[in-house]
Amino acid sequence: MLRRPLLPCKAWSSHFRCLKNSRLAPRLVSEVARERPFEFVKEEGRGLSARAKRDLSLGDVVLIEQPVLAVENNGKGDEWKEDLHSRYEALSEERQSQVWNLHDACLQKPEKSLEGILFTNCIGRNLPVRFDAALFLELSRFNHSCSPNLEQTWNADTGEVRLVAAEPVKAGEELCTHYVELRLDRAERRQRCECPACAQPSEESDKRRTEIKRLAESIEKDRQDRLKNMERGERSVKRVLKLLDKEGLHLLSWRKTHCLAGMEFALRQGDLAKSIQWARKGHQYARLAHGPDHRDTKMLLQLMEDPSSHPDFQFRTDEMKDWTAYVVVMSIAFVVFTVLYI
């Protein structure tokens, strides 16, 4: 199936114009439940896929769902399998058959299995355990695209996965999330996919994606370095956001993380006005990706209103105090030395 082409190259500022114009009013879970904005349709050779039932605007909530079953296991070997089967057995018969009807793409197995269904459809929740997999009845039907029009995030506080429109979508278009790291070149992504990025592989796209990954890693490194490379860090944040625009990759929660880094770099340079601008941009992305009640959205709102509440502000102030004390002590020592020995 051919998806529509990537968004035309958008400038950094135009993306924010788009954000500014988007509906930022809180969207209630009940809104989603009342009118489901998608339907599942059968595709030749691809099983089910989700299609928009109406036009969607950037940030519109498509799905909020809790796992039908989840396994978190710290044991060695195959212990998680026992967990999986006992949790499955504990489900109602109706739920069991809904789980069993999910797609199993583990073709190396001779027949359909619960493990295959789990591996085909599960998501991780970043739990600090050896085995962590959550399975959802509806989310499992959304196909992958290397240029997804949905943003998928997990909310650890509510125990829900959330899908929102990451760009305006027309009624009838396929709604896709992503299963693989998108900031890799086509060969490394290794996902058989008919999205524009895969259907028309281009050297420019590959270069952009690998550069986006390199910059993201460099930003993370500069973030750890506290008072070193602050200007370089901020430059990298601007560059990565521009490249995401050029590549048509929305990745709202990545953008949020980059803006937070931009805020920290500006704060460490003592530029409060700029740090507020970064926090505001980060907040817009967080609100679109996670909704107004998510802890990251609230944190960025607070940073926007009071950037000095960020630990980096205190760190810089302490560091400045240390330097001032050092300069004062050295000056006194110099004066004493001069008076005594000259």
Ligand SMILES: C[S@@+](CC[C@H](N)C(=O)[O-])C[C@H]1O[C@@H](n2cnc3c(N)ncnc32)[C@H](O)[C@@H]1O
């Ligand atoms: C989570 S399921 C998605 C829903 C699935 N179509 C169904 O009917 O339940 C994942 C499976 O769907 C298929 N799939 C998803 N995205 C695809 C894509 N972009 N290209 C080809 N196959 C895809 C693959 O077989 C994959 O293992």
